[in-house]
Amino acid sequence: MIRRTAFRALTTVAVTAAVALPLTQGAQAAAPDTTAPATAATAATAAPINADDDNPFRWMELDGLRADFQFMCPAGHCAGFWSLVLTDNAAQQKFEGGKFFVYAPATGEFSFFLDTDIAVRTVDHSSQVRLVDTDFMRSHPRVEVRYGDPDDPDRARVVASAATLM
Template sequence: MIRRTALRALTAVAATAALALLPNQGAQAAAPDTTVRATAGTAGTAGTINADDDNPFRWMELDGLRADFQFMCPAGHCVGFWSLVLTDDVAGQKFAGGEFFVYAPATGEFSFFLDTDIAVRTVDHPGRVRLVDTEFMRSHPRVEVRYGDPDHPDRSRVVASATTLM
């Protein structure tokens, strides 16, 4: 299980690095800190993402999460990517004494967050919750963002979830 999670994390990092190396016309004109966001779902409510775009999360029911499209511009070459982040009302709650982690309750497996351009198992701030592991989410019917002790996921608080619609 740990080996599988590590392989997924390594795959995501490699994919991000490969995308960063692809030349993107007009990328030089973009400022390095340019961020473009497109969101789906309503803050604070469960929402199904609009299927009219290329959003990989469009077939998921989201509760406490929203789809976010963002550009990353490493070395002046911008690439766009979709991720899931906490809704504003969930991110605005008080959290103390734990860490955020991604958990699939049906299998007991963990995934990772993308922190800048590094895959990490946990984050300590709600603004750093960014899920990009679409393979993990497609292979599990329900994925949860939990807050607490990752060594005891059954005692941790579920703050958001993504359920794959069949």
């Protein structure tokens, strides 16, 4: 029970930090995604920005991943944020019998994905792969998205990677 409560608290803090990080790095509220249905609330609170200026992943070598700028509008206040998602080629591979997870092979540490607005350690589908933990990526020279059993990461398949260019 205590472990579950602690995990929920940690998850809440992680999601808050992930969403707030672009804001503290100078990102501004932005226009909603034109592929998503717009509402009066999102249109009224959004202002366009040049998303390319704040891409925290532009100095990384990406293999099977691409930087993606998204908008989240919790409680009617829209905020833009950067994340890494699988490229179309990586996402269209066949995946069965495992889960996606983020792993730093040099240290054996795990990070999280942002699933809608909740930080989760694993996801079931390639379309759910969304990395937002820029602190984790900057503190590890190589981060990998793996597919398989997170309890046995060495046997899991490497689907994509991000390496920090020094």
